[in-house]
Amino acid sequence: MGAGIAWAVVLATASVTPSTHWNVTAPPANAAEWRCANESRSDWTVGMGARGELLFATTPAHPPELSQPLPGGGRLVGTNKGEWGGTVAWVSDSGAQRVELLNKPVVAFAAFRGEVFIASGSNMYGERGEIHRMHRRGATRWQIDKVLDLAEVPSAALLEADTWTLVTNRGVVRVDLRTLATSRLHTNLQWGQVHPGSVVHRQGRWFIGARSAVIRLSPFNGSYREEWMVPPSCATTTPAGTCHCKT
Structure with a gap:
């Protein structure tokens, strides 16, 4: 919940409500257009407003740390420094105690049936990500097991009931947290060039x-x-020799 509050505050500071005036275009069709998208100066994030409205912002999607409150006290704190790695640590409510649990760049936490799932990954470690499952063994003791290897790198996640939807550098994958079975929702092998970092599910889209x-x-x-x-x-098409969305 702590991470969710931080996200909502950050998004509200520089958000816009998309309208029918926004241009809807096809994805890049060739290497030149993908290069233009990669070189854009705009990094968009998505979120939901207090009344359920869809919001877009140019503020970074991820806070410096991800936080997950834990039953029994304390919270998990995750960091993701990209190619410089990241960590998962347990921090007491007072902040006086800190126990490092995992050396992985953290993308998202998901609390489910008394356990916490951790999605991690970075292009530094190849085109693969991982999911770990963690549960408490004592006041400051935890058991962490890797439960799933992903042949792609997650970069954003959304938990809905028992389904965890992961946005990756290759598309969208859904994980059933009851069985750890995966299914593919969408594939685009070029997404790693545009660094997807946030996701919203609204009215079936x-x-x-x-x-x-x-x-x-x-x-x-x-x-x-x-x-x-x-x-x-932004231009609806990419003229030869120029890149759209640069202003």
Whole structure:
């Protein structure tokens, strides 16, 4: 909950409500267009407002630390420094005690049935991510087990009931936390170039904050159609020799 509060405050400071005036475009179609998207100066994030409205912002999606309150006291604190790694630590309520538990760059926590799941990964460690499961063994003792290897790097996550949806550098994967079975919702092997970092599920659609655009996935013929949303000031197409969304 602590991380959720921090996210809501950060998003509210520089957010906009998307409207029909935003341009909806096709994803980049070739290497030049993907390079333009990668070089954009705008990194969009997505979130929900107090009344359930969809909000877009240009503020970074991730706070310096992720925080997960724990039953029995204390909280988990996760850091992600990208290629410089990261950690998971237990911190007492007073902050006087700190126990490092895992040396992994943390993407997200998910509390489920008294346990905490940890999604981690970084391009520094190759095109792979991991999910660990943790449960308490004592006042300051925890057992952590790796329960799932991912053939892609997670960068954002959303927990809905018993399903954890992970946005990665290759698309969207869903994890059933009861069985740890995975299923693929969408694939785009180029997403690593635009660094997706936040996700919202609203009215059957998925909105994913990324560099240069908000990616929108809409149900279509039993799958999902990928479209990109950009502000009115952005071009709907990429003219030769220039890159859109640079202002």
